[in-house]
Amino acid sequence: MKVVAIGGGTGLSSLLRGIKHLVPHTITDLSAIVTVADNGGSSGRLREEMQIPAPGDIRNCIVALAEDEDILAKVFQYRFTEGNGLKGHSFGNLFLSVLTKITGDFLDAVEITSDILKIKGKIIPSTDEMVDIVAEFTDGAVIKGETQITEYGKQLKGKIKNIWMEPSNVKAPEEAVQKIMEADVIILGPGSLFTSIIPNLLVSDIKDAVLKSKAYKIYICNVMTQYGETDQFTASDHIKAIHSAVGKPFIDAAVVNTTVPPDELLRKYMKENAEPVTVDAGNISRMGITVFAEDLLETGDYVRHNPYKLTALIDKILKRIKKRNAA
Known part of the structure; x- marks a missing residue:
């Protein structure tokens, strides 16, 4: 199967570190489209x-x-x-x-x-040009730059209402568009919603290719909310933000973690204004999206996806898609 992963930051690299072990047996062609914002x-x-x-x-x-x-x-x-x-x-x-x-x-x-x-x-x-992301908050503030957006968000004066890219007419590499159009599966995330995942979809060529592609589209939801970006977001809120950024729904499946971190780690993250993402599976299902919910938690000093648990689930999903396509 041809798989394209889209994102950035530690989330995408963690996913790739796991699913590369599915190459070449399950995944015959693996590509990653990465933000440069x-x-x-x-x-x-x-x-x-x-x-x-x-x-x-x-x-x-x-x-x-x-x-x-x-x-x-x-x-x-x-x-x-x-x-x-x-x-x-x-x-x-x-x-x-x-x-x-x-x-x-x-x-x-x-x-x-x-x-x-x-x-x-x-x-x-996702582009080889110099770009910046710009966000408008609900308090009317317009903030330019990935780092500045996150820092302003931490002031809790408002939430991100709208996000776009400057310049708005940047081009994606032709190979990126080609890989998306040829993909059997497209994976979004995990990673910072507004500063790692969505910036790729703000490149018009990438957005258009994702929407046109006949690939099965999977979103891997974050384990924890991110202070200044996704405070109090549920899993379905993450999906709605992605759909809003591209202007229409397109996600076929959502991968969510079902395990709550150990209390000691939970308290540590709560002090940093982060908490486990609420998995509102019913709301996701009502959006027509298939939910894959499992224990995906990494045990250690940080709360994140375990690359190998995530890979095992992705492997099951890919085999399910392959079996369905062959029927």
């Missing part, structure tokens, strides 16, 4: 100083798809803790930035880096 941290600094698309999420996804996450993958994830001008940067971000300048093409830089790490799939930015 990040303007914080190392990515944000390189973006501004070198005038290139943000490399951070791309780097994380390349490393996640590396055939063997060996020493070379660790080198790409290495973050400098000292050095004037180097502190805070990751080696992989610098590598992608230098390659972009040498080749004159961000897409070529991504391709070469992917070849070096021998990845089990294809990484494609």
Whole structure:
């Protein structure tokens, strides 16, 4: 089956780290379409100083798809803790930035880096142009920039009412559109709703291809709400926000976690104004969306999806789709 995953941040890289093990037996062609709207941290600094698309999420996804996450993958994830001008940067971000300048093409830089790490799939930015996301909040404030949107949201003056991209006419790489149109399955998420998933769908070419594609479309809902973005959002609220961003419903299935984190972790997250996403399965089902609900929780210091539990469920869904298509 041909599978396209769309998103960004740690959520998408975590998914890819698991489902790459389904290649090539269950998944014959795996592609990831990744946002480049990040303007914080190392990515944000390189973006501004070198005038290139943000490399951070791309780097994380390349490393996640590396055939063997060996020493070379660790080198790409290495973050400098000292050095004037180097502190805070990751080696992989610098590598992608230098390659972009040498080749004159961000897409070529991504391709070469992917070849070096021998990845089990294809990484494609949703656009190779400089972009920013802009959000309008319910209090009337209009905030530009991924980091600024999240920080303003934490002030709890209003919730995100509308979101768009500037410039609005950016193009997606032709290969990204082609992969979406040829896909059997498209997976959205997990990841930050307004700053990792939706930004990809704000690129008109990506949005149009997703809506036109005959692929089975799956949304993987976050385990926890995100302070400043999705406070008090239920699972169906996440889906409604995605549908609102593209202007029409299109999701066929939703993957949701059923397990509540241990009390100690729960209290830790509650102090950070995050809480488990309420799985309102009835509301999702009433939207005509199939619900896949299982224990997907990672046990450790953080509350997140376990890549291997998630992969096992995705594997079951893919086999179910394949069986249905063959009938």
